[in-house]
Amino acid sequence: MNIWIFNHYAIAPGASGGTRHYDLARELVKHNYNVTIFASSFTHQERKERYIPEKHLRWKEEQYNGVRFVWIKTPAYKKNDWRRVANMLSYTIHAYLLGKKRKEKPDLIIGTLMHPLAALVGCLLAKKFNCTFYFEERDLWPQTLIDLGKVSERNPVVWMLRQLELFLYRNARRIIVLFDKADKYVAQQGIDTEKVLYLPNGADLQRYEQQALLSADLERLFASLENKLIVTYTGAHGIANHLDPVLDAAGILKDRNHHIHFLMIGDGPEKQRLVERARKEKLTNITFIPPVKKEEVPEILLRSDVGLISMQDAEIYKWGFSLNKMYDYMAAKLPIVLLCQLPETPIETSGAGLKVSNPQEMAQALQWLAINQTALHQMGEKGRFYVESNHSWEKLAHRFINVIEEDLSYGGCDRLAVAPVQVGATKEGRKLNI
Structure with missing residues (x-):
């Protein structure tokens, strides 16, 4: 089974930052899954080009303990200004084009919201390949930006982010959240919480x-x-x-x-x-x-x-x-x-x-x-x-595999009407607890 993960800021061993998707993917590989992570070669934590020092290369594929990374060269930036926006747009465009050209067909695509455009790439490619799409909402955008005082709720950008969030919710087979009460947030947006999959962070013990x-x-x-x-x-x-x-x-x-x-x-x-x-x-x-x-x-x-x-x-x-x-x-x-x-x-x-x-x-x-x-x-x-x-990644991955196997046994993203496995009742509906 082929799984693609689109996470702009994913890192491999040897770098500084969170390794959520590498740790999860390494456990999936142990169970004979093929996992490919599409990430920027410019690391956000270190603010430097790490994975593609060659000037003539625009992308590179490498493997770490069985986990494939497709590194995409993106422009450098030092702070949150227009250069970082250019970095996001560059990743978005090139990740979509590289995914579109790949000969292999994915069975599942996970688009993760470190910024919403990476998740959008995953959604669009899932439609192209007619495969299952999971939307991972790492932060509750744009609500996090509002609650931390970074933007006003009246900001036009907030309205656009809300629309994109709803689009991703509606087109996802699963909505992966990291917070235990986030299913209530999803319900407030008018989305059935049967889609919600609680998959918190973990540790490689x-x-x-x-x-x-x-x-x-x-x-x-x-x-x-x-x-x-x-x-x-x-x-x-x-x-x-x-x-x-x-x-x-x-x-x-x-x-x-x-x-x-x-x-x-x-x-x-x-x-x-x-x-x-x-x-x-x-x-x-x-x-x-x-x-x-x-x-x-x-x-x-x-x-x-x-x-x-x-x-x-x-x-x-x-x-x-x-x-x-x-x-x-x-x-x-x-x-x-x-x-x-x-x-x-x-x-x-x-x-x-x-x-x-x-x-x-x-x-x-x-x-x-x-x-x-x-x-x-x-x-x-x-x-x-x-x-x-x-929160051991071994246990989290095992439970995640059970959900994947259940979902993909029904087909792909054209089968959203099929009721998922239900674990853990809530007032708004049911969510899967991983």
Whole structure:
């Protein structure tokens, strides 16, 4: 069975960023599926050309552990301006043309919304090949942009995005969502929730079963932090990541507890401002680190003591959340300190850490953990049990395969009237829980 995945920002091993589709595809390959991921050769996290250094090439095909990647050369950009828009349009056009010219016929196409045009390419090609189309809505566009204050609901672009979202909903055999309550969001758009497939993010647990060496700089850093409580954040440094409260907590602790140190790993549009703020406030208990390879993340977390998450008080989170970093922390048995305003989160239900509502509480929680090694250990074990039970890619892929087999046994995207397998009742209808 041939599966095509269109994800503009997908990455392969050795790069920095999320590996959701590679991890899923690698498990599918183990079950004799052929998986091809169409992605840009210019990496969004690193803001550089990684996969096609040759100037004369416009695309390249490579294979990683049985997973095929079709890399598409797109223009470079440094920030969210017209150059990034040009990058999106370039990917959209060339991904469609390359898919159209391929000799093999896909059985299933997954179009993922990191931006909506990639999902549209998947939908159009599914129609051309008369195959099944799954629409994966990674973020609830355009609602996420509205709730995070990036655009006004009256913006004409929002209206266009709404229409595109509805088009993709209506033409998909399945609507894949990452948030556990997102089926209610889909229902609000007038779409039957029988289409909804809940497939959250997960963790590759095997990456956390062995120790590894880090770069010389990281080895020196960890050696300098021996006997300190290492509090680590991994991921993007953007407005949505709400990292100022972390610096607030560091400011509270810098003179109060010299045995707590923060590591901030990653990049993003807010990073330089945060680095400058830390310098001005003389926050010597915080170290900013550039993006690292995905393969280095497990070892960094295994050498840390606490994982950190800070979330905006935004309406969008009422539909739930599925953060890669949360499952990575759990896989490494790191207790989590989560700053958010949500009434209930997996941190409380699993017992994997502490939820706080402001920087003062964050500082207090870290001080408490610094002197309670038993609590650190117990929370870490509970988090590991939770991710093993609910978010290992091996289990997620197995359940996903069951859905694919059920859907494709009915034919293709011309059979949308056939009722899908139903698991997990909701008030609006039924959704599949993976």
